[in-house]
Amino acid sequence: MQISDSASKILVVDDEPNIVIALEYLLQREGYEVHKAYTGQEALDRLETITPDVVVLDVMMPGMDGFEVARRIRQMPALECTKIIFLTAKGTQRDKESGYASGAEYYMIKPFENEVFVSTVNEIMAYG
Amino acid sequence: MALSLVIGFSLAYITLLFLIAWWVDKRAEQGVSVVNNPYIYALSLAVYCTAWTFFGSVGRATTGGLSFLGVYLGPTLLAPLWYMLLRKMILISKHQRITSIADFISARYGKSTLLGVLVTLIAVLGIVPYISIQLKAVTFGINTLTHFGGGPVAAPASILLDAGFWVTVAMAIFTVIFGTRKLDPNERHEGLVAAVAFESIIKLVTFTAVGLFVTFGIYNGFGDIFTQATYRPDTAKMLTFESSGVTSFSWNVLMMLSLFAIILLPRQFHISVVENTSPRHIPKAMWVFPLYLLLINIFVLPIALAGKMMFDSGIHPDTYVLSLPLAKGAAWLALAAFIGGFSAATSMVVVEATALSIMFSNHIVVPLLIKTRSIGGNDLVNGAARLLDIRRISILLMLILAYWYQKSVGNTYDLVSVGLISFTAAAQLAPAVIGGLYWKRATHQGAVSGLVVGFLIWAFCLPLPSMAQAGIISNTFVTEGLFGIAFLKPYALFGMTGLDPITHAAFWSLFLNTWAYAIISVNTQPSMLSLTQADLFVNIHKYISGQEYDILKREAKIGDLKAVLNRFLGESRSLSLFNEYQQANGFLPDNQKIAQAELISFVETNLAGAIGAASARLVIDSVAKEEQITLDEVMRILEQTREAVQHSRIMETKNEELKVLTLQLTRANEQLKQLDRLKADFITTVTHELRTPVTSIKALSRIILDDYERLDDERRTAYLQIIVNESDRISRLINQVLDIEKLRSAxxxxxxxxxxxxxxxxxxxxxxxxxxxxxxxxxxxxxxxxxxxxxxxxxxxxxxxxxxxxxxxxxxxxxxxxxxxxxxxxxxxxxxxxxxxxxxxxxxxxxxxxxxxxxxxxxxxxxxxxxxxxxxxxxxxxxxxxxxxxxxxxxxxxxxxxxxxxxxxx
CATH class of the missing domain: 3.30.565.10 (Histidine kinase-like ATPase, C-terminal domain)
Known part of the structure; x- marks a missing residue:
């Protein structure tokens, strides 16, 4: 099911390649254009060239962590409309608060339900 | 009666005394203490009864009636207090090897040299008149016996013809032989004590004999004398208090003076404290001595009444004891009575001069010699022999002074009046002694101030006017007041009139003495040594019950200590002392070794026995270095009893243990917290590490399940392979976590x-x-x-x-x-x-x-x-x-x- 003509772009950032594989499949199935990055720095590099509608972000990554990546994104004027979803194994209330504070719109906990993840992304794409 | 008979009898009597003393000393050397007996102790205390009592009481009774009793009631009243006061003084003196009243006061206020000098001066100046009346009494007695009925005795043409001079010389020889035969570290003279006790018996027996002779020989018993006395106005007056002219205030002052005298007179202190063999004798002495006083006073009034009724004013009342038997032809009884009076005089002079010579040599001569390095320095002169020479010279000096006083002043006064001047002087020591025993706060400065003030007032009010009256100094200050100020008249000080000179002087001197002592004490800070000595004096029971506090930390070479002891006590005595110490403490002193504080104290205490506490301190100071006493040691001495110290030590240890425990607990707690944090971190990390593969597995297996048909084979296989790998990863993780737990537990x-x-x-x-x-x-x-x-x-x-x-x-x-x-x-x-x-x-x-x-x-x-x-x-x-x-x-x-x-x- 494709919602937009020009395919919406999503950047998936996670240091676990297998999770990236799963997320790529799920999002491609929905018709999104999926870009991948395996570290925070790599993600920021990619964002120089693309302007995704959504960034799916892991928190615990080697080097720069997800919170820092989110804060940097929020400082990029070009990405004003880009939504950030945290998808992380860190599940305490404090982690969530840090996530929202760093500028993310959504915070989802691993392991996740495929349907919930997909419908969340779809909702964001539909209503902004 | 022939002079040769009197002298022969006296010499025979003195020989007897020597024999007694010699035998007792010999027994003492054999280890048997004859005088270690409560009755002998009580009798020796009767040295209090001098020629003043023997001859003077009768004289006093003829003018002052019953007032003569005052000086005996004071000691009698105090007797029940002896158990407390005297016992404490004895315990302190034995502990500190105190040898005189000057030593006692000096030791109490920090072993002060100044106080030693001051007390010695007061004692010597105060007591010399007292000695002089003994000489006077003996001279009087000899003159009465040899010239009775022959009219007044003419003044001797030369001093060599003066009986008083020869009496003085005889007394001096007698005292030198008795009091300075050997140098005892404890100043114990058992032979002397025995002789004194024997003389007390002679005094009582002879006086009672005269009394019985007068009462039952001349008259028909007490009733007869008293009845006859009431018929004459002059003798009737003697039977009432009111007519004696003695006010109740003077009466009280008199009792107070005698109450102090019984413990503070140098000879009384010497006999009751220094020569005391055991404090256990006090309870018995508490009733024997008052009983003695009662017995020796029973016949005073009858003799006085009889003398007054029989003689005209031509016969001096002080000689009634001799004159009455002589008048009735009982010459032998008169001779015996003379021997009694002679006993009273010699015992007093011998003990008093001995006590004064100890004070004089220990507190004035020896400190001077030490300061000028004449002895105790590096010369090897035999100090013991020199000390004895100093004593002998001191005794001669005392007696020469007494003779001079008797010749120039004493003749104008009766026996009792001169005696009371001495009593008032001795009483000046009371605030310093009694305060020192019970008031820890009393300071050296307070004691010095009190003594100086008391002594000056005493000197101004009593001996100076008497010297003025004798014509030795100008009389104007007596009549006009000092510098012409009426307020400073010696008999009416500060405008106080209406009292007899003794009461007046005693009141002012003691009153201002006590005030100066108290006020200066409160406003001065005691020295370190003074504090430790104060604690020892006030709390003596604490010190004799167990080990002593190691108060002063001093160091000295054992060789030096030996040398010092040799010099002052002689080779053999010091050797035996060191052996004694060695036996008690079990160590072999090497001359080059540093002695411990204990040994130094031991040497000092024994040295103090020979030369007094203050001098001993000077000598020891010359060879010992003193370490600073730390503050908490002072605190310990001052404020805590031994129990409190031990208790606080236990508490301190407990406290230390608690501190250590708390520290250990805090550390353990920190470690636990650290472990807890590590554990929490570990769990968080493991959780994350587990969730990651689970996430992949879950997402991919769900994809396969949902989209099975849509997935091509290649993808399906790849996804399934990931699932397998991630499952392995979980297993591996679980195994390793278990490994870690195993490693930790084993x-x-x-x-x-x-x-x-x-x-x-x-x-x-x-x-x-x-x-x-x-x-x-x-x-x-x-x-x-x-x-x-x-x-x-x-x-x-x-x-x-x-x-x-x-x-x-x-x-x-x-x-x-x-x-x-x-x-x-x-x-x-x-x-x-x-x-x-x-x-x-x-x-x-x-x-x-x-x-x-x-x-x-x-x-x-x-x-x-x-x-x-x-x-x-x-x-x-x-x-x-x-x-x-x-x-x-x-x-x-x-x-x-x-x-x-x-x-x-x-």
Missing amino acids: EQLHSVDTVDLREIMLSTVAGMQQLFAERNVTCSLPHSGDAFLVKGDRDKLIQVMVNLLSNALKFCDPVSGNIKIELHIKGHFVLLRVQDNGKGIPMHARDMIFEQFTQLHSHEQGKPQGTGLGLFITKKIVEQHGGTIRVESEPGEGATFEVKLPLFEQ
Whole structure:
């Protein structure tokens, strides 16, 4: 099911390649254009060239962590409309608060339900 | 009566006394103390009854009626207090080896030299008149016996014809022989005490004999005398208090003076304290001595009444005891009575002069000689002999002074009046002594002030006017007041009139003395030594019940101490003292060794017995260095009893223990907290490490389930392979977590075999051959075929090998990886080295990599496969085997892990 003509772009950032594989499949199935990055720095590099509608972000990554990546994104004027979803194994209330504070719109906990993840992304794409 | 008869009798009597003294001293040398007896002690105390009592009481009764009783009622009233007061003084004096009243006061206020001098001066100046009346009484007695009925005695043409002079000379010889025969460290003279006690018996017996003769021989009993007396107005007056002219105030002052005199007069202090053989004698003396006073006073009034009724004013009332038998023809009784009076006088003079000479030599002469380095310095003059010479000269000096006083002043006064001047002087010591015994706050300055004030007022009000009256000094200050100021008249000081001179002087001197003493004491700070001495005097029971406080920390060479003791006590005496100390304390003194404070105190105390506390202190100071007393020691002495000290020590120890325990608990708690944090971190990390593969597995399996048909075979297989790999990862993680728990709970190895590291290495490499091949990694092995034996757990050592190889594999150069394995023997250790050719380990990470959940990442290599526990576990296993692990690395040139394990040697 494709919602937009020009395919919406999503950047998936996670240091676990297998999770990236799963997320790529799920999002491609929905018709999104999926870009991948395996570290925070790599993600920021990619964002120089693309302007995704959504960034799916892991928190615990080697080097720069997800919170820092989110804060940097929020400082990029070009990405004003880009939504950030945290998808992380860190599940305490404090982690969530840090996530929202760093500028993310959504915070989802691993392991996740495929349907919930997909419908969340779809909702964001539909209503902004 | 012939003079030769009187002198012959007197000499015979003195010889008898010598024999008694000699025998008692001899017994004492044999170890038998004859005077160690409460009755002898009580009788020796009767040295209080002098010629004043024997002759003077009768004289006093003829003018003052019953007022003569005052000086005996005072001591009688005080007797019940002896148990407290005298006992305490004796205990202190025995403890401190105190030898005189001056020594006592000086010792109490910090072994003060100044106080010693002051008290000695007061005593000498105060007591000389008292000695003089004894000489006067004896002279009087001789004149009465030889010239009775022959009219007044003419003044002798030359001093050599003066009976008083020869009496003085005889007394001096007598005293020198009795009082300075030997130098005893405790100033104990048993022979002297025995002679004094014997003389007390003679006094009582002869006086009672005269009394009986008068009452029952001349008259028909007491009733007869008193009845006849009431018929004459002059004798009737003697039977009432009112007509005696003595006010109740003077009466009280009189009793107070005598009450002080009984303990403070130098001779009384000497006999009751210094010569005391045991404090146990006090209870008996408490009733025997008052009884003696009662008996010797019974016949005073009858004799006085009889004399007054029989004689005209031509006969001096002080001689009634002799005149009455002489008048009635009982010459032998008169001679016996003279011997009684002679006894009273000699016992007083001998004891008083001995006591004064001790004070004079110990507190004035010896300190001077020490200060001028005449003795006690480096010369080897025999100090003991010199001390005795000083004593002898002192005695002569006292008696010459007394003779001079009697000649120039004493003749104008009766016996009792002169005696009371001395009593008033002795009473000046009362505030310092009694305050010193019970008031810890009393200071040296207070004592000095009180004594100076009291002494000056006494001197101004009593002896100076008497000297003026004798014409020695100008009389104007008596009539006009000092400097013409009416307020300063010696008999009406500060405008106080209406009192007899003695009461007046006693009141002002004691009143201002006490005030000066109290006020200055309150406003001055005592010295360190003064404080310790104050505590000792006030709390003497605390000190004699157990060990002494080690108050002064002093150091001196034992040789020096011996030399000092030799000089003052003589060779044999000091040798026996050292032996005594050695026996009690069981050590052999080496002359070059430093003596302990205990020994120094012992020497000082014994020295104090010979030369007084203050002088002993000066001498010891010259050889001993004194350490500063610390503040808490002062606190200890001042404020805490021994029990409190012990209690606080226990508390202190407990407190220290508690502090240590608290510290340990705090540390343990910190460690627990740290462990707790580590555990929490560990759990968080493990949770995260578990959730990650679970996330992949869940998402991918869900995809396969939902989209089974849409997925092509290739993808399906790839996803299923991921699921399998991630499941393995979970299993591995779980196993390693369990491994860590095992490593933690078991510090010791369970199974110990002899393991060949080379064999393990080869089999591990063989097992991992597939992995090497997949990654295109070559492996270089050592060529040696020797065995590398270690003791250990084979499975765990295999795990070490696997971990190291896996690690090397992971970080090898991705294109042309090479792993080099080496085995060496170095000393008693086996070295296993695993070297890869990867990018190497950054410096900052080298310590970290052995911690749990530390993983190295790199941009190019991406996420390494692993749990972050491998090297942590490896390190733990190596350590369990008594080995170490370390890493060497140059960036860009790979890393080398080196494991060092103890070699098993057969």
